[in-house]
Amino acid sequence: MRRSLLATLAVTLVSPWATADLRWPPAAAELSDMPVVLTPARLRQPQTEVPGSVTVIDRALIEASGARELYQLMRLVPGMAAVNVDGNVPTVAYHPTQARDTRRMLVLVDGRSVYQPGFARVLWNDIPLAIADIERIEISRGPNAAAYGANAYTGIINIITRHPADVTDTTVAARAGNNGVRDVRLTDGRRWHSGAIRLTATQRADDGYDARQSVFGYPQRDSKRIETLDSRGIQHLSERDTLEFFAGGSRSTLQRPANEALLDFVDYTELPREDNQAAFLQLRWSREISDRHHLRVQAYGQRSRSMTRQQLCTLDPVTGTRGPGGGIFYSREARELYEANGRDLAATLAGLTADPGVAGRYMVLASSGAPAFCHGLRQDIREQRADLEIEDTLALHDRVRLVSGASIRHERASSQFFLRGTHENHSHALFANLELNPLDPLHINLGGFYQHDDINGTAFSPRLAIIWTPAPGHGVRLVRSEAVRSVDAYEDQADTRVYPTRLPAAIRDNAASLLGWSSPELFVTQRSEGGLEPERILARELGYFGRIGQFEIDVRFFNESLTRLISRAVNPFVFEARNADRVDHRGWEAQWGWRLHRSHLLRVTAARVLTDASVRTERRMIARNSGSLLWRFDVADGWLLSTAYYLAKDYNDFRYEQATLQLARRQRIGPTELELRAVIEHRFSDHPVVFQENRHRDRSLYWLSAALSF
Amino acid sequence: MRADRPLVAILLLCLAQGAAAVSRLAVVGGTEEFRTHFTSALSAQLVAGGLPAPAIAAPRRSDLVLALGDEAFQEALHLNRPVLGLFISRNIALEAFTAGCACSAFFSEADPVRQLRLAQALFPAARRIGLITSPETSWVAGLLAPYAERESLLLVHTALADSNALARELPRLLPQVDLLLAISDERLYSEATARLILLTSYRQNKPVIGPDELFVQAGSVATSYSSGADMVKQAARAVLDFAERGWLPPPDFANVFSLRLNSHVVRAYDVPMVDPDALQRQLEAGQ
CATH class of the missing domain: 2.40.170.20 (TonB-dependent receptor, beta-barrel domain)
Incomplete structure (x- = not known):
């Protein structure tokens, strides 16, 4: 189709202003209540x-x-x-x-x-x-x-x-x-x-x-x-x-x-059983x-x-069986030996019975007539x-x-x-x-x-x-x-205390005399030095x-x-x-x-x-x-x-x-x-x-x- | 005419045979300002197309009535003049056409197939397309199905009675799809539902394509649409055809269109192709 110069000129001149505001429906954007939901984007x-x-x-x-x-x-x-x-x-x-x-x-x-x-x-x-x-x-x-x-x-x-x-x-x-x-x-x-x-x-x-x-x-x-x-x-x-x-x-x-x-x-x-409970509440x-x-x-x-x-x-530790002598591991003397050994667990176990203090405590326990040290x-x-x-x-x-x-x-x-x-x-x-x-x-x-x-x-x-x-x-x-x-708090502040629970009454009530302290603990303990x-x-x-x-x-x-x-x-x-x-x-x-x-x-x-x-x-x-x-x-x-x-x-x-x-x-x-x-x-x-x-x-x-x- | 629109194909009707004089045009509907701008732009297009500048006449004395919008279109049908409707709801246009009117129309809705092609171009990895329709737009699923099949896309279609069910069904649909194709349907996609639709889709990381400019402004990724300027060109082509061959094309979606992308949303979804001109050319080439 032939296009005249005049026609081309007309399009060039007229179209831009004529079509610029041709929005349909007319004034739709201005009148619309359409929300803008752009924040997420x-x-x-x-x-x-x-x-x-x-x-x-x-x-x-x-x-x-x-x-x-x-x-x-x-x-x-x-x-x-x-x-x-x-x-x-x-x-x-x-x-x-x-x-x-x-x-x-x-x-x-x-x-x-x-x-x-x-x-x-x-x-x-x-x-x-x-x-x-x-x-x-x-x-x-x-x-x-x-x-x-x-x-x-x-x-x-x-x-x-x-x-x-x-x-x-x-x-x-x-x-x-x-x-x-x-x-x-x-x-x-x-x-x-x-x-x-x-x-x-x-x-x-x-x-x-x-x-x-x-x-x-x-x-x-x-x-x-x-x-x-x-x-x-x-x-x-x-x-x-x-x-x-x-x-x-x-x-x-x-x-x-x-x-x-x-x-x-x-x-x-x-055997051990672990019970956990957790709860949270969050508001935002x-x-x-x-x-x-x-x-x-x-x-x-x-x-x-x-x-x-x-x-x-x-x-x-002597008989290798259950008995009151087991309490020696919870004695004050065993702890002192452990500390003296620089908290070396193996060295303490190896030298346990040879230590005079521990041996004395063992004799007290073994002859006490107390039941086995179960807890x-x-x-x-x-x-x-x-x-x-x-x-x-x-x-x-x-x-x-x-x-x-x-x-x-x-x-x-x-x-x-x-x-x-x-x-x-x-x-x-x-x-x-x-x-x-x-x-x-x-x-x-x-x-x-x-x-x-x-x-x-x-x-x-x-x-x-x-x-x-x-x-x-x-x-x-x-x-x-x-x-x-x-x-974490444990690495920084560790101070372990392995303490027995549900001890036989004969041991629990006489802990100070049998074990050397009234609140017995396992001889092993660890403490963080912090820093x-x-x-x-x-x-x-x-x-x-x-x-x-x-x-x-x-x-x-x-x-x-x-x-x-x-x-x-x-x-x-x-x-x-x-x-x-x-x-x-x-x-x-x-x-x-x-x-x-x-x-x-x-x-x-x-x-x-x-x-x-x-x-x-x-x-x-x-x-x-x-x-x-x-x-x-x-x-x-x-x-x-x-x-x-x-x-x-x-x-x-x-x-x-x-x-x-x-x-x-x-x-x-x-x-x-x-x-x-x-x-x-x-x-x-x-x-x-x-x-x-x-x-x-x-x-x-x-x-x-x-x-x-x- | 597209082969995938049997209804339109069946309804093809020649309004007249041979050339028709189009010396007097009437433009009805819209606001006065819009009409004035539209008429000027159309005249210029027609002159550029080689037609003598037509006179603007009263509708009853015109050779062709251009009706802007549904209301004007329905009124113009009583004038006993050939009517070309512009920005007409598809249902209204087809209803009039099948009733035997001397009319045709370009729909106000964006072509759903073109919208789907736009979605493909923006999100090539998206193979599962979500579609929600109301009873008035259930035809869209039928229109899209052959294209989706050809392109190996999975169309996941949910039909709802109205927007009341959106809050329940949209969260169910989105996990099954890669994106949501929002269609022109005022029952479903409106000011009242935009927030729900856009926020739900953002949350689930599922982009929304369409349905129109306002929705893109609100937060959907992109849409194709026919602006007034596009419709001027579309109408000019139809008028020139009418003048030359004496018939109007059957009612259809406008194929002159613009693109609107929301740059923020495009960026948020990391859309790999964002040159609007290239995108437009790609979509036009496939029409």
Whole structure:
């Protein structure tokens, strides 16, 4: 079609002003009451711009993993160890070091730290959280103390639970399988005009490692039974103000093995049993000051109580049998000998009967006519924390974002057994993280966390990250970060007192004359000399995160230097707390996700970590090569098939190789939904898990579950 | 005409055979200001297309009535003149067309297939597409299904009676999908439900595509839409065709469109492709 010059001119001249205001419907934007819900997007950090390596485990992965317990999900994280190391007690550690090490990583649930600094541990069994209530888990691989403070040492696990408004059903679920698996769950969600609440109660039990073998001459006992209650509620106070509350608790009973350190001179009549109780209450007020400015104030309190009870008879050191002479181990003279030997346990045991003072005391006991020295032992721990935190997130500009805040915390640890009383720790902190985007492809993240507490003094954890995003969806990052692991109350203030309970009346009432003191204690005691400094880590990282079509890949090259480590034994029998050791990790790890088809999801992780440590125990849990492979197949409407494979070479010289196969069917029946699930966990290796005693009778564990939602 | 729209194909109707004189046009509906700007822009487009500048006439004396919006369209149908509706609800346009009116229309709704293609372009890894419809928009599922099948996409469709069930069904749907395709449906996507939909989707990390500019302004990722300026071009093409061949195209979605992306949300979801011009060209090429 011919176009005239006049016509072209007309279009050129007329169109711009004529069409500029042609909005349809006319004046729609001006008259609209459409809310603007941009705060989450404005303040959210895209994964390409995160100053570190992050693994996100979302609901699709959680469901596909077939995991029964929370800790098992962490096997999907490259470089992470997540196994039951101590019978029924899980160890979860990123770039792990010691076998029972849960002290070098921070774990948060909805912003609440479940890391217990009194005894530097995370009690994974007792986290009151059902897997079904998890929205996603974000794992920062590498130190992130600049954002989270002390103890965000090797990494951070940040668990975000399902929003109460997203749980709209009542669900009753049950699971049963071999190895004594018996689980039940009840979840209820309610919502109203301006709020919602979710409540979950669970009970789970299993027999632990069930090879029925003997450990130190006693039958292996590591079954567990755990009950949890968890709730989360939200009330929208206004368009901009939200109040959330979180409350919950747990109760667990764990069978524990015989204490190896006692076996030289005791005979168990009742093996240890650990009872734990925990409860928390958390309140969070959030205010959207504007769509560029968000303020959050959070307060929480939590307390936990742990009690390990056991019954035993202390053996007569001369006859090696039960008798009143066993009381010699609880005598004043034995303690004096132990102190004289510089607290050398072996030397004291070897010279016990030869010492004149001890020998005299033994004669008193042996001739007293008292019954055998049988009694109970109780290890008690109570921990409390109160925490108040304010966090302000402000987008100063489209290219500048500042997250800053402050917190105060009070912690209390009590134990007659480990601390001979109560110790408190007060801390306060200031933190700020500045995200700059000076040029389109360049992001700079500058942050620091200043913290002071009574035990550790002042610490500052800085971080500098430079992220280059050559194209949207691709980020190359260079990160240097430091962090500290705080000295815990036990390391700093240990004063152990192993005292007998439930002594025969004839001994208890005459303790001063029979044992030399009225409040008898085991001759072994340990006392911290204090003066410890926080463990330090310096990490350097070169990483890449990118999305290409259906692929998502993250690669991390790292060099981590852990120094001033308190690596040696710290327990009531051997206490060698010194900032004497170091560990160096270097290597690479990668995670790769591929939505290869609408029904298929493939995910692969791999890690290679080369470790150099000043003491072997710090190398025990690090696998030089590890990885996982997960495939999810949404077969057809309601059917799901998934499988996962995990490999670690090696944990404590033992190969860990396991696969999971899951078949699930979800069926709507009117207003209700029925879900049936069958899971098999199969071990490919005959090797035990970390330690010799951790063995299963069968290579396969299986369970079936049913859940009804209405 | 697209092969995947059998209804439209069946309803194709020639309003007249041969060339038709379009010397007098009437534009009805909208606000006076909008109408004035629209008419000016349209005249310029028609002149640029080689048509003598048509006179603006009273509707009853015009050769073709351009009706802006549902109300004007329905009123214009009684004028016994050929009517081209612009920004007309699909249901109203098809109802009139099947009743045998001498009319055609370009719908006010964005083409759902184009919206889905937009979603694909922004989120290539998204293979499971969530779709919620009310009884008035249940046809969208049928429209999208062949395209989804061809592209190996899984369309997870939830049909709701109204928005009262959104709060319960949206959290159920989102975990099963990679993104939510929000369609033009005032029963479901309105000022009253935007907050619920957008906050729920943010929480579950599931982007929302569509349904319109206002929703993008509120917090959805992106949408394609036909602005007034786009509709000017669309109408000009139809008028030129009408003048040249004597018939109007059957009612359909407008294929002249603009894109609106929310840069904050695009960034938050790490969208790999954000050049709007390239995106527009990609979508236009596939039409």
